[in-house]
Amino acid sequence: MSRLHVVTGKGGTGKTTVAAALALALADGGQRTLLVEVEGRQGIAQLFETESLPYEERKIAVSHGGGEVFALAIDAERALLDYLQMFYKLGSAGRALKRLGAIDFATTIAPGLRDVLLTGKACEAVRRRDKRQRPVYDAVVMDAPPTGRIARFLGVNEEVAGLAKVGPVHNQAQAVMRVLKSPETAVHLVTLLEEMPVQETVDGIDELRAAGLPTGSVVVNMVRPPxxxxxxxxxxxxxxxxxxxxxxxxxxxxxxxxxxxxxxxxxxxxxxxxxxxxxxxxxxxxxxLHGQDLPVHELGLLSEGVELAGLYRLATELRGQLHTGAAHAGQTHAGRAQAATKAAESERA
Missing domain, CATH: 4.10.860 (DNA Excision Repair, Uvrb; Chain A)
Known part of the structure; x- marks a missing residue:
C-alpha cells in the first residue's frame, strides 16, 4: 500500500477537498496521517475551520475510527533553513541569511529550488521513524499543484540530481526520487465529468507515466445523480x-x-x-476515464457546499470505495496467482 498520496487536479475540481477527505479516510482505525499543503493558500485551514497553519505539524482532526489527522503548510523559506541546518550545520548563519533576504531571493530565482524543498519535506515525513523505528505517520497526503505541472513538480529532483553529480544535494535529490518513484507513492488525479478536466486528467496520466511516476487512482468529484x-x-x-x-x-x-x-x-x-x-x-x-486502466472513485456533490460535516461524509464515501477497491485488488491478485500456479503445473505436466 502507498504511504505518500499526491493529490492533483485541474483548478476548480476540488482537489484540496478531496485531499482532506482522503486524509480522513486513511486515518480510519487509529491510523495517523499527515496532510501537507505546498501552495501557500491555507486551503486546509479553511476546510477544517481552524486558524492558519504555521510551519509545524499540528493535529487538526480525529477520524470516525479514532485516527488522527495532522496538517502542515510547507513554507519554502523555512524548508530551506531546515535543509541548510541538516546538511551544512548553518543554523545561525542560515537565520542571518533570512534576515538579509537571501533565502527569499534564492527560492524565487533558483529554477526548481522551491519544488525541491517542498517535495523533499513531504518525503522526509514519509521516511521519518520514531524511537522504535516505526513510521511516525501511516500515510502522508499532499495537496499538490495542478495537473498541468504535476509531472514537472515531482520530477524536479531528478533534474537536480543530474546537475549536482556528487555531494549532499545530489544524495538528497536521489533519496527523494527513490520515494517518489517507488510503490510507496501514488499520484491521484481529481476531475469533474466535464470535457476539459477529463482531457487534462488523461494528459496528466500520460505525462506521469512517461516520467516513470506512479499513478494511483482517478477521483471524479461533485457527481450529480441522474x-x-x-x-x-x-x-x-x-x-x-x-x-x-x-x-x-x-x-x-x-x-x-x-x-x-x-x-x-x-x-x-x-x-x-x-x-x-x-x-x-x-x-x-x-x-x-475507465479506459485509463486506473481505479475510478466518485464523490457526490455537496449541495450545501463544503463544510466540516460534509467533509466527513466525503471521507466516509471514499473510505468505503477504497476498502472495496482493496478487496477487489486482493481478489484479482489472488486470482492471478492461482492462474499462474495452474499454468506452471500445466507446463510441468
Missing part, C-alpha cells in the same frame, strides 16, 4: 404536444386558452432534454 430513469432519459424532450394536451385535459395550463399548456410544458421538457444530453455526455466521459 434525475430521470433510463426509459425517460431516452424520450426526454419529445412528445411536447401529447404532454401539453394531457395537461389541458387535466385542467392544468388553461385548456381554454389554446396553446398555453404547450407553452407551459415546453420549457420543462427542454430542461429534461438538456439533462438527458448531459447524462449521455457524462457516460462517455466516464468511459474515457
Amino acid at each position: 434525475l430521470l430513469g433510463a426509459e425517460h432519459l431516452l424520450t426526454a424532450g419529445e412528445r411536447t404536444g401529447d404532454i401539453a394536451r394531457a395537461f389541458a385535459r387535466a385542467g392544468l395550463g388553461g385548456a381554454r386558452r389554446g396553446g398555453h399548456a404547450e407553452r407551459l410544458v415546453a420549457p420543462l421538457l427542454e430542461q429534461g432534454r438538456e439533462h438527458a444530453e448531459r447524462v449521455r455526455l457524462e457516460r462517455g466521459l466516464r468511459g474515457e
Whole structure:
C-alpha cells in the first residue's frame, strides 16, 4: 500500500477537498496521517475551520475510527533553513541569511529550488521513524499543484540530481526520487465529468507515466445523480404536444386558452432534454476515464457546499470505495496467482 498520496487536479475540481477527505479516510482505525499543503493558500485551514497553519505539524482532526489527522503548510523559506541546518550545520548563519533576504531571493530565482524543498519535506515525513523505528505517520497526503505541472513538480529532483553529480544535494535529490518513484507513492488525479478536466486528467496520466511516476487512482468529484430513469432519459424532450394536451385535459395550463399548456410544458421538457444530453455526455466521459486502466472513485456533490460535516461524509464515501477497491485488488491478485500456479503445473505436466 502507498504511504505518500499526491493529490492533483485541474483548478476548480476540488482537489484540496478531496485531499482532506482522503486524509480522513486513511486515518480510519487509529491510523495517523499527515496532510501537507505546498501552495501557500491555507486551503486546509479553511476546510477544517481552524486558524492558519504555521510551519509545524499540528493535529487538526480525529477520524470516525479514532485516527488522527495532522496538517502542515510547507513554507519554502523555512524548508530551506531546515535543509541548510541538516546538511551544512548553518543554523545561525542560515537565520542571518533570512534576515538579509537571501533565502527569499534564492527560492524565487533558483529554477526548481522551491519544488525541491517542498517535495523533499513531504518525503522526509514519509521516511521519518520514531524511537522504535516505526513510521511516525501511516500515510502522508499532499495537496499538490495542478495537473498541468504535476509531472514537472515531482520530477524536479531528478533534474537536480543530474546537475549536482556528487555531494549532499545530489544524495538528497536521489533519496527523494527513490520515494517518489517507488510503490510507496501514488499520484491521484481529481476531475469533474466535464470535457476539459477529463482531457487534462488523461494528459496528466500520460505525462506521469512517461516520467516513470506512479499513478494511483482517478477521483471524479461533485457527481450529480441522474434525475430521470433510463426509459425517460431516452424520450426526454419529445412528445411536447401529447404532454401539453394531457395537461389541458387535466385542467392544468388553461385548456381554454389554446396553446398555453404547450407553452407551459415546453420549457420543462427542454430542461429534461438538456439533462438527458448531459447524462449521455457524462457516460462517455466516464468511459474515457475507465479506459485509463486506473481505479475510478466518485464523490457526490455537496449541495450545501463544503463544510466540516460534509467533509466527513466525503471521507466516509471514499473510505468505503477504497476498502472495496482493496478487496477487489486482493481478489484479482489472488486470482492471478492461482492462474499462474495452474499454468506452471500445466507446463510441468
